[in-house]
Amino acid sequence: AQSVTQLGSHVSVSEGALVLLRCNYSSSVPPYLFWYVQYPNQGLQLLLKYTTGATLVKGINGFEAEFKKSETSFHLTKPSAHMSDAAEYFCAVSESSSNTGKLIFGQGTTLQVKP
Amino acid sequence: DAGVTQSPTHLIKTRGQQVTLRCSPKSGHDTVSWYQQALGQGPQFIFQYYEEEERQRGNFPDRFSGHQFPNYSSELNVNALLLGDSALYLCASSPEYGGGHTQYFGPGTRLTVL
Numbered sequence: 665a666q667s668v669t670q671l672g673s674h675v676s677v678s679e680g681a682l683v684l685l686r687c688n689y690s691s692s693v694p695p696y697l698f699w700y701v702q703y704p705n706q707g708l709q710l711l712l713k714y715t716t717g718a719t720l721v722k723g724i725n726g727f728e729a730e731f732k733k734s735e736t737s738f739h740l741t742k743p744s745a746h747m748s749d750a751a752e753y754f755c756a757v758s759e760s761s762s763n764t765g766k767l768i769f770g771q772g773t774t775l776q777v778k779p
Numbered sequence: 780d781a782g783v784t785q786s787p788t789h790l791i792k793t794r795g796q797q798v799t800l801r802c803s804p805k806s807g808h809d810t811v812s813w814y815q816q817a818l819g820q821g822p823q824f825i826f827q828y829y830e831e832e833e834r835q836r837g838n839f840p841d842r843f844s845g846h847q848f849p850n851y852s853s854e855l856n857v858n859a860l861l862l863g864d865s866a867l868y869l870c871a872s873s874p875e876y877g878g879g880h881t882q883y884f885g886p887g888t889r890l891t892v893l
Contacts, residue, residue, distance in 0.1 A: 707884035765878040769821030
């Protein structure tokens with residue numbers, strides 16, 4: 665069965681510091697991997713996704729993530745945090761063999777950005 | 780171009796009642812998925828509709844049912860509401876059926892069961 669683990673339910677960084685949000689997955693087949701962001705009282709917005717090809721994926725708002733098969737990881741990074749990055753971040757996986765693309769989400773990581 | 784829209788925004792019901800939530804997908808999208816997000820948790824997959832049929836279902840009881848209309852819009856129905864059904868219900872649409880396609884989420888319907 666697929667699963668996603670996000671290490672650290674809360675991460676706090678200073679404005680301008682590196683952001684690193686960790687995600688590990690479990691999947692019996694090659695995965696599709698996603699990062700979504702959720703601002704308070706809103707739905708989820710896609711930051712980036714990995715399906716095939718280049719393992720370093722660039723997304724919106726300066727975020728990027730690298731698919732590491734050997735480590736079953738898909739960590740999200742941003743070189744310099746902005747106050748506007750404060751939000752809830754979710755990592756998700758779906759099976760490449762799935763007809764529906766059903767997403768399995770992690771528990772989420774709350775990113776706090778301090779001035 | 781309007782994104783995914785959901786109605787109502789908020790809903791308060793009492794235990795045992797029934798509720799219907801509605802979703803209009805993004806223009807050109809034919810596949811609709813529903814997720815339940817409890818407070819402080821990640822979303823959990825309820826089911827997905829394509830060509831007016833339920834294609835896959837998550838680990839939810841039969842009290843949860845759905846429908847997709849010819850215009851691709853969808854409804855989620857929950858019968859015999861329990862306190863534990865209180866959550867944010869998210870609808871997501873994607874441009875094609877199948878894995879790997881981006882799912883675009885609506886703002887959600889906040890359901891409170893008293």
